[in-house]
Amino acid sequence: MLKATEAGGKILQQYFNGPFEVSSKSSLNDLVTEADKKSEQAIIEVIHNAFPDHFILSEEAGAIPSSSNVKWIIDPIDGTVNFANGVPLCCVSIGVEKDGEMILGAVYNPFMNELFIAEKGKGATLNDKPIHVSGNGNFDKCLLVTGFPYQWEESANNPLVIFERIIKKGLPVRRLGSAAIDLCWVACGRFDGFYEHHLQAWDAAAGFLIVEEAGGKVTDFSGGKYSPYQKTILATNGHIHQALQDLVNGK
Numbered sequence: 001m002l003k004a005t006e007a008g009g010k011i012l013q014q015y016f017n018g019p020f021e022v023s024s025k026s027s028l029n030d031l032v033t034e035a036d037k038k039s040e041q042a043i044i045e046v047i048h049n050a051f052p053d054h055f056i057l058s059e060e061a062g063a064i065p066s067s068s069n070v071k072w073i074i075d076p077i078d079g080t081v082n083f084a085n086g087v088p089l090c091c092v093s094i095g096v097e098k099d100g101e102m103i104l105g106a107v108y109n110p111f112m113n114e115l116f117i118a119e120k121g122k123g124a125t126l127n128d129k130p131i132h133v134s135g136n137g138n139f140d141k142c143l144l145v146t147g148f149p150y151q152w153e154e155s156a157n158n159p160l161v162i163f164e165r166i167i168k169k170g171l172p173v174r175r176l177g178s179a180a181i182d183l184c185w186v187a188c189g190r191f192d193g194f195y196e197h198h199l200q201a202w203d204a205a206a207g208f209l210i211v212e213e214a215g216g217k218v219t220d221f222s223g224g225k226y227s228p229y230q231k232t233i234l235a236t237n238g239h240i241h242q243a244l245q246d247l248v249n250g251k
Contacts, residue, residue, distance in 0.1 A: 001094060001106050002117075004046040008076055008092035009110035011039040012083065016111070022084050033084050036060055039076035039092065047072055059202045071097040073205035073228065078107075079178030088112065093180040095205030095228070102228070105206030105213075107180045116184040118206075118213035126188050133216040134189035137239035142192035144244070145174045145182045149198035159197050162248050169247065179233075183207025186235050187214035193236035193244045195221070201228040208235060217241045221248055 015035035022033050040060050047054060056064040058074035072094060077083050079090030088111035096104035107116040116131075118124040124131050136142055144166065148159050155161075166173055174191070176182055180203065182194045187210045205228040208218045219225065221232040223245055236244055 001096065001104055003050075004043045004072075005092050005094055005106045005108045005115070007042040007046050008039040008094075009108045011035055011042050012077060012090065012092065013110050016083065016086070016088070033077070033080060035083065036077045036080055040074065043074055043076060043092070043094065057201060059200065069099050073097060073202050075180065075202035078180040078203060079176075082177045087177070089176050089178055089181060091178060091180050093202065093206045095202075095209065097205070102205060102209045105209040107184050107206050107210065109181060114184075116187065116206075116210050118187075118210040120209065120213070122213070124187055124210045124213040126184075131188040131214050133187060133211070133214050133237035134192050135239070136192050136237060139240045139243040140171075142240050142244075143172050143174070143190075144193045144195070145176060145185065145191045146194065147175060147177065147179055147182065147196045147199075149196075152197060157248075157250060161250075162195070165247060165250065179203040180207045183211050183235055186216060186237070187211045189237070193234070193240055195234045195244065195248055196232070198231055199228075199233055204228045204233055208233065211235045219245070221245065 020034040037060055040058050053066050054068045055066045055071040075093040077090055078093045083090040091107050091109040093107045095102055103120040105118045116126050152158050179199055185191045186194050211218050217238040218235045220230050234245055
């Protein structure tokens with residue numbers, strides 16, 4: 001996994017200062033760059049060389065199926081809009097799922113030289129040093145982070161409604177532009193909580209395991225067991241989880 005993560009990170013560094021091709025996917029600001037594709041190719045090559053029979057799910061290539069019970073879930077650049085605009089808050093994110101359970105996760109931001117790793121049942125690290133979520137239990141003094149989907153349906157609990165509810169309470173909220181980094185920063189105690197709608201599996205597969213292994217709590221908005229294939233995520237230090245869940249749901 002480390003070799004695959006580092007291979008992707010090298011591509012990000014190589015292309016960061018441009019020039020590179022940029023195009024749109026589902027919407028004008030849902031971007032894909034030449035570097036996304038090159039990073040993905042480098043990562044998949046490393047995986048295929050070591051584990052030619054493993055299943056791969058990646059943002060740009062989609063599913064490369066096999067009969068293996070091991071699946072690699074890859075985001076070659078999480079935070080592509082940041083990357084395309086020269087903002088160094090972007091990363092490579094790789095999760096490994098076995099028999100439907102996430103067992104390994106790695107998130108690498110080469111520009112900050114930060115490598116987050118987690119293994120199921122063995123804790124989480126940042127650059128080989130153990131990390132833990134914050135101990136803040138005062139919801140009124142917590143620091144939150146979120147992201148916004150490019151498209152959403154109008155509803156009673158859409159992203160804008162939830163955001164308005166939170167800022168009216170006077171809580172500070174940050175928006176970094178990379179769900180994988182958001183989750184890792186919850187894991188190491190920089191943020192107390194994260195919530196978001198409409199993530200894809202590759203956005204959170206590694207990060208949610210890193211939060212859990214750092215002592216945090218991750219659920220969907222209803223408080224149910226989280227899976228990276230779900231459309232809502234709530235990740236906190238555990239102490240503020242119920243309070244944030246209630247606020248997100250308008251209770």
